[in-house]
Amino acid sequence: MDTRTTQATASQKNSNELKRIFKEKLLTKIFCFYEEKSLIDVTFKVSNPVSLVPAHRLILSAASPYFEDLFNSDRGNNPVIEINDIDSDIFESLIIFCYTGQTLVTVENVTAMLKAAIVLQLEDAATPCVDFLMTHINECTLQGAYALERETQYELLKQKIHEYEIQNFMEISQHDEFLNFEVEKLQCLLESDNLNIAREKDAFDAITRWFNHNVAGRREHLPLLIGCLRLTQFDVDFLLAHIQTLPGCELLALKASMWIKEPSARPKINIRFPEPRGGLTLLAIYEVDLADNPCALQYNKAEDKWQNYGNIYNYGQQRRAILKDDNIFVFGGTENGKPSNTVLSWNLRNKIWRVLPSMKQAREVHCVVELDDKFYAIGGIGDGNTSLQSVERYTTSNGWEFVKPLITERYDAGAVTLNDKIYVLGGTKRNYLKSVECYNPDSNTWSYCADMIEQHLCCVVTVHKGHIYITGGYGGTRTVERYDPQRDTWSKICSLDVGGANWCRTAFASLDNKLWTIGGRGANENETSVAVYDDENDRWVQKRSLPSGDIYACFVVPLSLLTSK
Template sequence: MATSCTQRPTLQSNSTALNHFMEKLMTKIFCFYDEQSLIDVTFKFANSTAVIPAHRLILAAASPYFANLFNGEQGNNPVIEINDIDSDIFERLIAFCYTGQTLITVSNVGAMVKAAIVLQLDDAITSCVDYLMTHIGEYTLQAVYTLERETQCELLKQKIIEYEIQNFMEISQSNEFLNFDVERMQRLLESDNLNIAREEDAYDAIKRWFNYDVPARQEQLPVLIACLRLIHFDDDFLFTHIEPLPGCELLAYKALLWTSKPEVRTKINVRFTEPRAISGTNCVGKTIIAVCSSINPKLLQYNKAEDKWEEYASLKYKSQWYRTILKDDDLLFTGGNKKGESLNIVRSWNIRNKTLQNLPAMNQARDEHCVVELDGKIYAIGGSEGNKTLSSVERYTTSDGWKFVNSLIVGRFLASAVSLNSKIYIIGGYNNDKYLKSIECYNPDSNTWTFCTRMTGFHTEPATAAHNGHIYVLSNKDDNCLVERYNPQEDTWSKICSLEVSGNLLAVVSLEKKLWAIGGISAGKTCVSVYDEENDHWEQKRSLPEKDITSCFVVPKALLASK
C-alpha cells in the first residue's frame, strides 16, 4: 500500500534526476518482459499456438481494458484466452504497453488500429493513425475510408477531415467523393481552410457531386451552394452558374444585392462575407519548374508575377534518356542510358534541400520508358534495353520496393503516360520501328491492361497531361504541334487547336485550371503556350532561355523558398 512517505515531490524538484530514474525503471521493466522474468499472466489464442507472457501491473497501467480485465472474473487466472485479436498484432501492442512504440507497417496498420481500439490503447491508436495518414498513398484512400467506417474511430475521422480539406482538389476527383453524404460535403465546404485555388473550384466540386445523383440531391443543393463565398463571385458567374440552379435563385439574388448595394448589407443574410484563408500550398501558391537538358540538367522556375523564367538549381547527373517524376518534395530520376548501357538506377533529388540520394534500383534496366504516379505508388512502364523493346511494368512503394505487375499488351518506348480517375493511361510510342496509335489503360484493382479507342493521328514522343477530366496529347509533326483530347468517360478522341511551333514539344502541365505547353520553337525561341479552352486557341507567355526541355512539374512556391 502506497503511503505519504513516497518521495515523488523530491524527484519532481529535479527533472534531470526524475528522468534518469524513470529511464532506469522502464529499462529494467522491459528487461523483465524481454527475459520473461517475474511474469504473472500469460495470454493464449484460440487459433494459434502462440503464448504471450506479460506483467499485470504494466498492462493495467497502460490500458483501462486490462485494468478491468484483471479486476474481473478472469483477473486471477494465470492464463487468459484472447479470441478476437490476432496473436502477432496482440504481441506488438503488448510491446507498446512497455515501450510506447511498436513496428507499424502498411500491411498491419488496419488490424493494429482495430486491436488498439479494443484494448483501449489511446496512444497506440494515435501512433497508428499518424502512420496511416503519412502513408495514405500506399494504403489507399479508399481503404482509409473503409477502415474509418468499420472502426468509427473519432481520431481517424478527424484526421481524414483534415486530409480532405488540405487535399480537396484531389479528393473531389475521386470516386469516393461522389458518395459523400451531404453533412460531410457541408463540413468541407464550410471550412475556411479549404485548399482551393479559386472559389470556382468548390463550385465545380459541388456540381460533380450533384450530377452524380440529381433526383436524390436536388433538395440538398442549396445547402451546399450556401457554403460558397458567393459574394466573391463576379455578377456574370452568379447570373450564369448560381441563379439557374434549382432552389438557389434567392442565394444568387442576395449575393448580387450585397455587392451592388453596400448600404443594405445589414438587412441581408449572407453566411460568409470573408474569403477563405488561402494556404501557401494551394494552387494560388503553385508554380512550374522545368527540367532542361538531359545530361547535367538545369532546373528553371516560372515567376508568374513577372512572367519570366529563373534558374533554380543545376544537377550533376551524367546519363540520358532517363525519366523524371515528382514525388512529394523530391524529383525521382529513373533509369536512363550511360555510355550505351541501359540503367536500372533510381535517384531522388530533394527540391527544397537540393540533395541527391539513391533509392532502391528497379528490377529491369530501362531507358526511354514512362514513369507515372498513382495513389502514392510509382510505376515504371515499358521503354527499351539495348535493342529490345520492353513491355514489363514495375511498381515502387517505400515498404516493398520495386515489384513487377502485369505487363503491357504491346511493348513500347518513347511513349507517354498519365494517371486519371484511379487508372493509368499509356499513349503512343514506338514498337519495332513503327509508330503506335494505340492507348492502353491499367486498372490497379484488377492488375490488368486493356485497349482504349485509338488516337486519330500518330504522335511522335507525345507529351500528355490530365486536365479538367480529360487527357491531352501533344506532339510535333511538320513544324506544327498536333493536339488531341481524350474523354475517358466516353472513350472518345477529339482534335483541338494545333500549336504552331516546331521541334520537339516535351512537356505539358495543368496549372490553375489551364493547360500549359512547355517547349517547341517559334521565331528561334523556346515557347510557353497556354490553352484557352473557351475560345480554342493558344496564348503565348514569356519564352524559356533553354531549348531542351525534358519534363515539367507543378510545385508549391513555398518549396522553392530556399532559393
Template sequence: MATSSSQTLALQRNSWEQNRFMEKLMTKIFNFYDEQTLIDVTFKVSNPTALVPAHRLILAAASPYFENLFNGNQGTNPVIEINDIDSDTFERLITFCYTGQALITVNTVAAMLNAAIVLKLDDAITSSVDYLMTHINEYTLQGAYTLERETQCEVLRQKIIEYETQNFMEISRSDEFLNFDVEKLQRILVSDNLNITREEDAYDAIQRWYNHDVPARQEQLPLLIACLRLTLSNVNFLMTQILPLPGCELLALRALSWIREPTARPIINMRFTEPRGISTTNCGDKTILAVCSELTPKLLRYYKTENKWQEYESIKFDYQCYGTILKDDNLLFIGGFNIGCISYNIVRCWNIRNKTWYNLQDMVQARRNHCVVELNGKIYAIGGYDGKNVLSSVERYTISVGWKFVNSLIVGRFDAGAVTFNGKIFIMGGNNGSGDLKSVECYNPDSNTWTSCADMKICHSSPGVTAHKGHIYVLSRSGAERYDPQQDTWSQICYLEVGYGLMTCVSLDNKLWAIGGWSKSADKPSVSVLDEENSCWVERCSLPRRNVCNCFVVPESMLSSM
C-alpha cells in the first residue's frame, strides 16, 4: 500500500533522479512485454484468430475498461475472449498500453479510434484523432464527418470544429459546406478564432450557403447574420448588404445605431461588438513571455491591459546561442557555446513556476545557432554549428529513448528559422557557411524524410517564424514573407523597418506580433502588430531590451505576479 510520502514523491515534477528511475522502470516493463515474461493474462481475439499476452497490472493502470474487466466475474480467467475488435487493432492498442505509442495509418485510423473508444483508452483516442486530422487531405473531410457521426467521439468533434474554424475559407467553397445544418454553421461562425481576414468573408460564405436553398433557409438566415461582428462593418455595407436581407432589418439598424450613436451603446442589444480574437471569452487569459539573448538572459512579460512590458526574471548562466523551447511549465535551454567558443550538447530546464533548474539528458552532438521545435510531444534539435562545421544532422528527444538521430537536412544550415505546422516541421533560411539561404525544407515524422519546398522570395538569416491563420510567416531585417503550405507558394507582405538586434514573432489574439530588433522610426526596441486590412505594421509599446531570441504565448496564470 502506498504511503502518503511515496504518493507525494510520485507527484513531484522535474526530478532528474525520478525521471531516470522511471525510464529504467519502463524499459524493464517493455522488456517483459517483448520477451513475454511474467505474463498473467492472454486474450483470444478474432478476425483473424490470435492470442495476445499481457500483464493485468499494466492494462488496468492504462484503462478503466481493463480495470473493470479484471475486477469482474471473468477477470480471473487466464484466457479472455475479445469479440468486437479485430486482432491486429487490439494488439496495437495493447502495445499502446505499454509504450503510449501505436502504429496508425490512414487505412487503420477508423478501426483504431473505434477500438480505443471501446477500451476507454483516452490517450489512444487522442492519438488517433490527431493522426486523422494531420492526414485529413488523405482521409478526406467527408470521411471525418462520417466517422464522427458513427463514433459520436467528442474529441473528434472538437478537432473537426477547430479544423473548420482554422480552414474556414477553403471549407466554405466546398460542396460539403452547402449541406451544413444551421446549428453547425452557427457554431463555426460565432468562434472568436474564425480564420478570416475580414467579416465580409464570413458574410460571403453565408450568402453561398443561403442561395443553395433559399426557400428552406430564409428563416435561418438571421441566425447566421447575427454571428457576424456587424458593428465593425462600415455603414455602406450595412445599408446595402445587410438591411435588404429578409429578417435582418433589426440587426442592421442596431449595428447602425451602435456606430452612429456611441452614447447609446449601453442600451443597444448587440451580441458581438469586439473584433475576433479579443472578445471577453478569451481576453486576458494569454500573454507573451519573451526570452532576451544575453549572458544573463532576461525574461520579459507583456501586460495586455496596461500595454507594457516588464522584466519577469533574470536567469544566470554563462553561455549563449542556445535553442529555447517551452514545454509544459518549463523553459528548455538546449546546446549553445561559452565565452571560450566551446560548443555544448547540454540541455538545461528552468521551471517557470518554482524558478528552479534541472538537467536533462545531453544531446548526442554539440550544436549552437540551431533550431529547436516540439512536435507530437517530441523535441527536435535541427542543424546549427559545432564550432568547425555547419551541421545538417537532426536529433529527436523522447522520454523513453532520450536523444536519437533522425534523417538529416538536405542542406546543412545555422541561424535558420523553424516552426511546426499541420503535423510537420518547416525550416527556412539561415546560412550554409557560404551565404544566407532562401531554401525551405519540410520534415514528415511519419516517413522520417525531409523534402524541399518552394524557395522564399529573399534570403533570411536568424528570422522570426510563426504559424498564423493557416500560413507561415517569416520576418527578418531583410523583409517579411508569408507561406501557403497548401499551394507551396511564398508572397511578400508589407516591410517592417527594423534595425540591428534579434527578433521573433508570435500569433496572439488572432494578430501577428513582431517582437525585438530596433525600431528605426521610434529609435527604441521594437514591438509591432500587423494590420492586415490596411497592410501596414502598427507599433506598440517598446521593449526594455532588443535582442529577443524567442517568444512564447502562455497562460497568464502560469506567470506569478511580480
C-alpha cells in the first residue's frame, strides 16, 4: 500500500476517535448541567403529583420536534410551562432520556411511558417501549397491547403487533380478541406468505371460527378471506366438502379442484395463491452412520442444501415422532433393550426437552399420528416381544385411554391421517402384510380398505395431494404405490432408484406441492439420497444428497419457527 494512503487512513481513524471522545465529553458535561440545575432556562410544572422539572430548551428542542415547536410558540416563552396530561415521574424520566438516551422501562410503566413518548414525539424513547412491550407480552397481556394500539394509533406498535400475530397465529386465533378482528386485518394476516401455521387447514379453521362468531354480518366477507388461502394445498375431497359448501365460495373450490386434477389446464385457471406459502421448509431427524448422535437438519431451498439445526440426543432407537405446532413429540421406542412407554417433546424454538404423560402400554416399532388435537399410538411390539393390536389415544382432558384395537395386530407399519380418518398400512405380524385398515374416530371402528399391490414392512408413508403414498421396507422393494381414497384403489408410480441395508430409515414429505423422499442409498453408496417426484413425467429428480446416514423422520415446518430467536 502507498505510504501516503496508509498515513491518510491512520489520520482518518485518529480524527474519528477524537470526534467520538469529544461527543462523549460534551454529553457528559450537558448531563452534569442538568443534575446540578445549572444554566436552566425552563421549568415544567407537571401534575399527578405536582412536580417541578427543570431543563434546557436547546437540549429538548434537539431531542424532539414537540419541544422545538413548543419553544417557538407564545406558550413556550413562559419560564414555567404546565404539563397536565403526563404523570410527573414519567415526564421526568423522558426529560432525562433527552440528555442520556436511556430510560428504565418496566411492566408497570411501559404503557404510560409509550403514550407519553408518543405525545412528546420522542421516537427514540418510544421504540424501546414497543420492543419491551412485545418481548413481555405474557406479562403485559396481548389484550393490553391491542388496547394501547387502538388508543395511540402508533404505527410502529401496529407493525410489531402484526409481526407478532404472523408469528403466533395459532395462539392468536384462539383468543376472544380474534373474533372481533376487522375483516381487513384478518385479510392482511391470511395473505402473508410467512403466516406461521403447520398446515393450511389451520388458517381455514381460524376463518371458520371468526365467521361463526357473526354469520349474518360476515357472510359477504367470507369469499374474500377464503380466497386468501392456499387452496391448492387441500385435497379435492376437502375442497368439495368444506369450501364449496360455503356461501359465495363455490367458484373458488371449483377452480382449485380443477387446478389439482388437471395440471395441463393450470395456465388457464386464475387462482390468486396457487403456490404454497413460502415460509415452509423440511426438517429431518438424521444420524450419520454409526455416529450415535441424532440431529435435526434444516433444508435450505434457495441453495438446495441441508444445515444443522440442533442436536436431538433423546431421539433413541425405534422411537416414533410427529410434529404439532412448534414441538416434535416422541413416543415409546427402545430403552435398555426393552420397549418403552415414555413420551417426550422437543421445542423447535428453544430446543428444550419436556417429559409428558407416559402411554399406558410400552411400544416400539409402532405408529403414531395426530388427528383433531388427539395423539394416537397404534400397534407395535410390546413387553415380551409380542406384536400389539391395541390402540390408545391421548387428550389433554382424559390423558391416555384405549380405543378400539386394530383388526390385525401389526408392527413396523405405516400410518397417516386423511379426510378425518386414520389409515394404517402394511407392517408385519408373522409375515409381511399388504392389508390396510381405516379408523373412523366418530364411530370408534376399524374397517379394511383395498390391499396394497405389494407387501410393505417398515414402510415410508405420507399424504400428498389427497392421496396416500407408500414405499420401502426390509423386503427390498423400491416400488412406490399410490392410494386413491375415493376409489379405494392402489396404483404404482415410478420406482425409486435407491436402496441399502437401512432403506427403512427414510421418509416422505409433501412440500411446495411436490412429493419428496429423503433417505436410502442411490448410485453412491456413501451418500443418502434426496429426490423429488416429477408427476408429469413420472420420474424422480435427484436433489442435493447427504452423507451416508439414517433418516428417522422428516417434517414440513414454517421457516419462521426455525429462524425465531
